[in-house]
Amino acid sequence: MATPSVKPTPLSPPLKDELDIVIPTIRNLDFLEMWRPFFEQYHLIIVQDGDPSKTIRVPDGFDYELYNRNDINRILGPKASCISFKDSACRCFGYLISKKKYIFTIDDDCFVAKDPSGNDINALQQHIKNLLTPSTPHFFNTLYDPYREGADFVRGYPFSLREGAPTAVSHGLWLNIPDYDAPTQLVKPLERNTRFVDAVMTIPKGTLFPMCGMNLAFDRELIGPAMYFGLMGDGQPIGRYDDMWAGWCMKVICDHLGLGVKTGLPYIWHSKASNPFVNLKKEYNGIFWQEKAIPFFQSVSLPKDCTTVQQCYLTLANEVKAKLGELDPYFVKLADAMVTWIEAWDEVNSPGKKPAKLPNGTSK
Amino acid sequence: MSLEVKDDEIDIVVAAIHSDLTSFMNEWRPIFSRFHLIIVKDPDLKEELKIPEGFNLDVYKKSDIDRVVGSSTSILFSGYSCRYFGYLVSRKKYIISVDDDCLPARENDGFLVDAVAQHITNLTTPATPFFFNTLYDPYCEGADFVRGYPFSLRSGVKCALSCGLWLNLADHDAPTQALKPGHRNSRYVDAVLTVPARALAPISGINIAFDREVVGPAMLPALRLAGEGKFRWETMEDIWSGMCVKVICDHLGLGVKTGLPYVWRNDRGDAIASLKKEWEGVKLMEEVVPFFQSVRLPRTATTAEDCVVEVANAVKEQLGSTDPVFARAAGAMLDWVKLWKSVGSSASS
Numbered sequence: 123m124a125t126p127s128v129k130p131t132p133l134s135p136p137l138k139d140e141l142d143i144v145i146p147t148i149r150n151l152d153f154l155e156m157w158r159p160f161f162e163q164y165h166l167i168i169v170q171d172g173d174p175s176k177t178i179r180v181p182d183g184f185d186y187e188l189y190n191r192n193d194i195n196r197i198l199g200p201k202a203s204c205i206s207f208k209d210s211a212c213r214c215f216g217y218l219i220s221k222k223k224y225i226f227t228i229d230d231d232c233f234v235a236k237d238p239s240g241n242d243i244n245a246l247q248q249h250i251k252n253l254l255t256p257s258t259p260h261f262f263n264t265l266y267d268p269y270r271e272g273a274d275f276v277r278g279y280p281f282s283l284r285e286g287a288p289t290a291v292s293h294g295l296w297l298n299i300p301d302y303d304a305p306t307q308l309v310k311p312l313e314r315n316t317r318f319v320d321a322v323m324t325i326p327k328g329t330l331f332p333m334c335g336m337n338l339a340f341d342r343e344l345i346g347p348a349m350y351f352g353l354m355g356d357g358q359p360i361g362r363y364d365d366m367w368a369g370w371c372m373k374v375i376c377d378h379l380g381l382g383v384k385t386g387l388p389y390i391w392h393s394k395a396s397n398p399f400v401n402l403k404k405e406y407n408g409i410f411w412q413e414k415a416i417p418f419f420q421s422v423s424l425p426k427d428c429t430t431v432q433q434c435y436l437t438l439a440n441e442v443k444a445k446l447g448e449l450d451p452y453f454v455k456l457a458d459a460m461v462t463w464i465e466a467w468d469e470v471n472s473p474g475k476k477p478a479k480l481p482n483g484t485s486k
Numbered sequence: 487m488s489l490e491v492k493d494d495e496i497d498i499v500v501a502a503i504h505s506d507l508t509s510f511m512n513e514w515r516p517i518f519s520r521f522h523l524i525i526v527k528d529p530d531l532k533e534e535l536k537i538p539e540g541f542n543l544d545v546y547k548k549s550d551i552d553r554v555v556g557s558s559t560s561i562l563f564s565g566y567s568c569r570y571f572g573y574l575v576s577r578k579k580y581i582i583s584v585d586d587d588c589l590p591a592r593e594n595d596g597f598l599v600d601a602v603a604q605h606i607t608n609l610t611t612p613a614t615p616f617f618f619n620t621l622y623d624p625y626c627e628g629a630d631f632v633r634g635y636p637f638s639l640r641s642g643v644k645c646a647l648s649c650g651l652w653l654n655l656a657d658h659d660a661p662t663q664a665l666k667p668g669h670r671n672s673r674y675v676d677a678v679l680t681v682p683a684r685a686l687a688p689i690s691g692i693n694i695a696f697d698r699e700v701v702g703p704a705m706l707p708a709l710r711l712a713g714e715g716k717f718r719w720e721t722m723e724d725i726w727s728g729m730c731v732k733v734i735c736d737h738l739g740l741g742v743k744t745g746l747p748y749v750w751r752n753d754r755g756d757a758i759a760s761l762k763k764e765w766e767g768v769k770l771m772e773e774v775v776p777f778f779q780s781v782r783l784p785r786t787a788t789t790a791e792d793c794v795v796e797v798a799n800a801v802k803e804q805l806g807s808t809d810p811v812f813a814r815a816a817g818a819m820l821d822w823v824k825l826w827k828s829v830g831s832s833a834s835s
Contacts (some may be wrong), residue, residue: 238594261685261686261687261688262685262687262744263687263688264649264651264657264687264688264689264744266675272671272672273671274656274658274666274669275659276656276688276690277659277662277719278659278688278689278690278722278725279771280771280774281768282772293620295620295621300621300629300632301620301632301633302631302632302633303631303632303633306633313628314628315621315628315629316628317676318676319622319675319676320674320675320676321673321675325618325682326681326684327685328682328684328685329618329682329683329685330617330618331617331619332619332620332632332633332635334620334632334634363634365634366634385618385620405633409637413637413638416617416636416639
C-alpha cells in the first residue's frame with residue numbers, strides 16, 4: 123500500500139483559542155512537563171504568589187502570561203486589596219484577567235492520573251466535555267450524566283427536562299492524596315483515594331457542596347464574576363477556605379440563574395499532602411465559621427430582578443455583611459472585598475477596554 | 487455484611503411475573519439461600535410456579551391475596567404491584583426486592599456482586615442528604631468527608647431506602663430504548679451516594695431495598711396506567727411510589743441512597759411494542775413531577791402513615807381533576823394506609 127505523501131492535518135484541540143489554563147504557583151512549574159501532551163496547545167495564565175523578585179521557570183514551549191504581585195498591584199491599583207497574598211486564592215486574579223470563555227485551573231502538585239485500564243487521563247478534555255454538554259440540576263438521573271457516551275436518561279425522567287441546563291462549572295476529583303481537612307488528615311494520615319468512580323453527575327439545584335479548586339473548570343462568561351476566592355493567607359484569620367467560599371457563592375448563583383454544576387470525572391493524581399498541623403491553624407476559624415456560613419447560604423434567596431452574575435454577587439455581598447458580619451469582623455472585610463472584586467472585574471472586562479496586562483511570558 | 491444485622495431481620499420479596507423461577511432462583515442461590523424469601527405470584531399468571539428446592543420461603547398466590555385484603559380495596563396487586571403484597575405481609579425490618587428478570591451482576595474483577603450485603607450496608611450506614619460529599623459515600627472504606635464538609639452534618643441521618651442499578655438492560659423508558667435498541671449499560675460506577683434533600687429522582691423498583699419499619703407504608707401500589715403491562719416499559723407504579731417515598735423521607739429527615747449494588751438485567755421484550763403502552767406514563771410524568779416538587783407536608787405529619795395520607799389528599803386536590811388515574815391513585819393510597827394499619831404491623835417479629 124502506498125504511503126501518503128502528505129501528513130494528515132492533526133485535529134485542532136477542542137476550545138484551543140477559547141480556554142485559558144490558570145495556575146497559581148510559588149515554587150516552580152516542573153509539573154507541566156507531565157501535562158505537556160495535553161496542555162501544550164493551550165494558553166496558560168500563571169499567577170505567581172509570594173516573593174515577586176523570584177523567577178518562576180516555565181518549561182520551554184508553553185505559551186503563557188505570568189503575573190506576580192507587582193503586576194497585580196499595577197493592574198488593579200487600590201482594588202488589588204481583594205486579591206489574597208501568600209495563598210493560592212490569588213489564582214482568581216487569573217480568572218479576572220483572562221479574555222477567554224473557559225477557564226481550567228489546576229494546582230502545581232497535580233499530575234496526570236491513570237484510569238483503571240492504565241491509560242493516561244486527559245483531564246482537560248474531560249472538563250471540556252463536561253462544560254460543553256448540558257447539566258441536569260432540576261431532576262436527578264440515577265444513571266448519572268445522561269449526555270455521556272453509553273448513558274441516557276432513566277425511565278421516569280420527565281421529557282420536558284431532558285434538554286437540561288447550561289453547564290457553568292465542572293468539578294474534578296483526585297486520586298492518591300484526597301482533599302481532606304486537617305482533622306481528618308491527622309486521624310487518617312495514610313488514607314489514599316484509590317477508588318476510580320467512573321461517573322460525572324450534576325449536583326441538584328438547592329444542594330451545596332465543598333468545591334475544591336485543585337482541578338476545576340468553568341465557563342467564565344456564564345459564572346466568572348462569582349468565582350472570587352476570597353481573602354485568605356497573609357494577614358487574614360483563615361486559610362484553605364478560598365475555594366469553599368467561591369463554591370458556596372457560585373452554587374447559590376447558579377441555582378438562581380438556572381445553571382448547572384457537574385462533579386466527578388476527571389481525576390488527577392494529587393501528589394502532595396500538605397502539613398496537617400499547618401493546615402489546622404489555617405482552617406481553625408473556618409471549621410467553626412462554616413457552621414454559621416452554611417445555613418446562611420442554604421437560606422439566602424436572591425431577588426428575581428438579579429439577572430446577571432454581578433448583580434447576584436453584589437446582593438450576596440450585602441447579605442454576607444448583614445448576616446455574617448456579627449459572626450466576625452472578617453466577614454465585613456470579606457463582603458467589602460467581594461464588592462471590590464466585582465468592581466475590578468467590570469473595570470478590567472468592560473468592552474472596548476485596552477488590555478492592561480504586560481505579559482512576562484513569551485509566545486511560542 | 488454488617489455484623490449487627492442478623493439474617494432473620496431480612497426478607498427478600500420477589501414478584502413472580504414469570505412462572506418458571508428456576509434459573510432466577512438458582513443464580514441467586516449463593517446470595518439468597520440464607521434468607522427468608524417471600525414470593526408473590528402475579529394474580530394474572532395462570533401457570534403454576536416452578537421454584538427449585540432448598541430455600542426458606544413463603545409463596546403467596548391470588549387466593550392468599552384475596553383472603554388477606556378482601557375485595558373492599560381499590561388496590562390491584564397485579565403485575566409488578568404484587569410485590570407490595572409481600573411488603574405488606576412481611577414481618578422483617580429490612581426488605582430487599584429484585585425483579586424476576588434480574589440476576590446477580592459481576593464486578594469488573596469477575597466477583598459476584600452480593601446485592602443483599604450491599605443494600606444492607608447502605609441501609610445501616612447513615613445517609614447525608616443535607617450537603618453533597620464529592621467523594622460520595624463517606625462511610626465507605628477508603629473514603630471520608632472532604633474538606634469543607636460541615637462537621638455538624640457528619641453524623642448523617644438514617645437511611646430508609648437503597649436504590650440499586652442495572653447492568654445490561656438498564657431501566658430506560660420505551661422511547662429511549664426504542665431509539666437505541668442495541669444500547670446496553672456496561673459502565674460499573676463504583677459509588678453509593680445520597681440523593682440530596684429536596685432533589686427528586688426516578689426511583690426504580692427493579693432493584694431496591696428499604697427499612698420497612700421506617701418507610702414501609704410509603705412504598706405503595708397506587709399509580710396504575712390504563713395500559714399497564716408485564717414489562718417495566720409499560721409501568722409507572724414504582725416511579726410514583728418512589729416520588730412519594732422521597733418526598734416523605736425528605737419531610738421526615740430520612741435518607742435515600744442510590745448507586746451500588748448492580749444487578750444484571752436480562753434482555754426481555756420489545757421497546758417499540760411497549761412504546762404504545764408507555765406513552766401514557768411519559769405524558770403523566772409531566773404532571774407528576776411539578777406536583778411532587780411543590781407538595782409540602784405539615785409538621786404534624788410525623789409518621790410514614792400520616793405522610794401518605796397527606797400526600798394522597800394533596801394528589802386528590804391538585805391532580806384529581808387532571809386525569810382519573812390520579813384520583814384512583816389517591817384512593818389507592820388511602821386504602822393502602824388502612825390495609826397497612828390492619829394487616830401490616832410496623833413492629834418486626
